[in-house]
Amino acid sequence: MRELPHEESDRRAAAGEPFALRYRVPREAGEEVRFLDAVYGDQRKLAADIEDFALLRSDGMPTYHLASCADDIDLQITEVIRGQDHLSNTFKHVLIFEAAGAKPPQFAHLPLLVAPDGSKLSKRKHGPVVSVTTYRDAGFLPEAFINFLCLLGWSPKDDREKMSRDELVQAFSLENINRANAVVNFQDPLAGSLTAQPGSSHQDAFPEETFDPKAIWLNAEHIRGLTLEDLSARLLPIVHAAGYDVSEEKMLQVTPLIRERIKLLRDALTAADFFFAPELAAYDPAELIPQKGDAATAAKVLQKAREILATTEFTHDALDKNLRAAAQELGLKAGQMFQPIRVAVCGRKNAPPLFETLEVLGRDITLRRIEQARAKLD
């Protein structure tokens, strides 16, 4: 149809025959289309290898290629930075720009972010695991996530990994961009599970293992780099959203105890729950029993702790001194003394350091939880 005479095609169009408008690519032998890509360098292609692509669909709507170029010309775009999946299409775009009498912008194509299986990330294929909102909701810091993304397909050429926005802006250059695709090492917890309900809450659908380990690590790094005030302020809304009634002051006290223990902001909910909830969640009383001890040991420790804590000043140093002394008095190692108290007060074995924890919890709550723990041992 390429050689259809104008009269004939006009006639058929007038007769109502549907048609699309195509770019008639020059077919002269040796004719080349070329452009300089800021990342991939000099690009050239034989015009003969470019097919006559559509500009207008039969419904009169422009195709992406035409619309995109028209828009760039209108807006006087000078730099086009986009995915490498457009590298081949760029030859068509150059043709369009030239046909429109416009100077093609500077192009820079970036390597693609791909899934562990090598396929490019797609909303359709990979779903919410590749959505930035998923990362945001899981508690990734914007600056950490950007940091992570920048390190995929680009590097500052020195050994820096954790970088602030300013440092990234400072160090970034198109020349240092890699040309190979980068794998985002995620694991889709929903993959293959036919039971995944679309529209169901994804709140718990994305465990930590879902995300690229390096992204997690970088996030933890950024969290540790935040001031207590900043981190506390970012944590508070999350804690409130989870239904806890926590004051700014309380949050600020808790923050230093969990700052080095959380990797994602949402981890605060599990790392510090016992600070927030008035009542402890149920736990196994066996947890109260220390190493090399039995229920009697636990009971003895809690009894002693109750006495000590009834009068000891609730400061780190006083608690440290008196509880250690108590351990010695009972003929126990410090750890054996501390564990039952920790479990009584936190509801689990792994928690922030004991004295700081008691300090924040305060005497009333501490004594009450120790009482409850003693009751569990009976």
Added chain:
RNA sequence: GGCGCUAUCGUCUAGGGGUUAGGACGGAAGAUUCUCAAUCUUCAAACCCGGGUUCGAUUCCCGGUAGCGCUACCA
């Protein structure tokens, strides 16, 4: 099929004609410690294959292979 892009530890990457091929994450082991973290130390782990060029290629060139992309009246 045609055209194009790419190829260093599992992953992200540095490097580059002669190196013990560097770092980071993750993994393993250890130190520290009231648990968990954090921190520190150590270990395992890579130049896709084949030809050239060269005194010498992981590096440069060519070919192969593989992956990816484009090849839509989808963006």
